[in-house]
Amino acid sequence: MLVLSIDTSTPDLVTGVVDTDTGESVDRVLPGTRAHNEQLTPTVQTALADARVTFADLDAVVVGCGPGPFTGLRVGMASAAAFGDALGIPVHGVCSLDAIAHRLPEDTKLVAIDARRREIYWATYRGTERTSGPDVRAPGELELPHDVEVVSVPAHLAEKLPEQLADVAKRDLAPTPASLVAVADLDATPGPLTPLYLRRPDAKEPKSVPRSPAIPQVEI
Known part of the structure; x- marks a missing residue:
């Protein structure tokens, strides 16, 4: 089985193609990048090219669901879901900390x-x-x-x-494509991807401001 593996829960952008039959993993990792959104798809394409396979050869996608920052997780999980939907293959979400512990x-x-x-x-x-x-x-x-x-x-x-x-x-470890796949149950039917944000994003809706009594009420 060929599995595309993605994690954006840390500053590292982790991607790779893992062959579960042979154990071979072709990894493409960008350490310490904050440009997950711009770099993810090109990096995945490079990993596929280096593994000498195409998107059509993939059997599944595994993605780290955090915990991690709101923006980083959203990029990785949304991309994984889009790849899976376009290819008609399952997408398995895993806890990124579990993948590190596996190492x-x-x-x-x-x-x-x-x-x-x-x-x-x-x-x-x-x-x-x-x-x-x-x-x-x-x-x-x-x-x-x-x-x-x-x-x-x-x-x-x-x-x-x-x-x-x-x-x-x-x-000081991060997930690897192989460790992400190792903690995924690829035989199970994947459930919905659930991000582990653990706290609310920094951006907040502004509080409503009461109407000033000096502003006349207009009936329509």
Whole structure:
């Protein structure tokens, strides 16, 4: 099965074509880009060309549903849904933190990514099972089990984690196309794609302003 894999939950733009029969993955990742909207489709096209396949050869799409910022998730999930609809193939949504956790061989782990506003999106795992989260919180406010063996966290946030994690091994990982596919149930009928925003977008509707009594009421 050939699977197109997409994730835009982090500053990295992650795309790739994964062959589930051979385990081969042709990845095209743009680290630290904020131009997900402009770069996603051209990067997917490059990945397909490098894998020597076309859109018509794909059997499914897997997309990371966050948690992540509103704009980033919307770009990735809307594109995945559009590809799936145009090709008539299933689109499977997965938790992006699960895909990162899959890359860590240790048994107990904390996975965190930058949520901005001095906060992180996070979840904890035992083996392949998520034991808490996903949630959003200031890194210093986390209440964690005492047996965490490894942490995946952006380097600039590592020192802000609770003191109990000071001596725990730390890595800075993002989802990969293969890890996204690994945590997807490709045999199941996919449900609707549900983004894990975890908090409201920065943009807010302006509050309504009461009509001034000085403005005459006009009857129509």
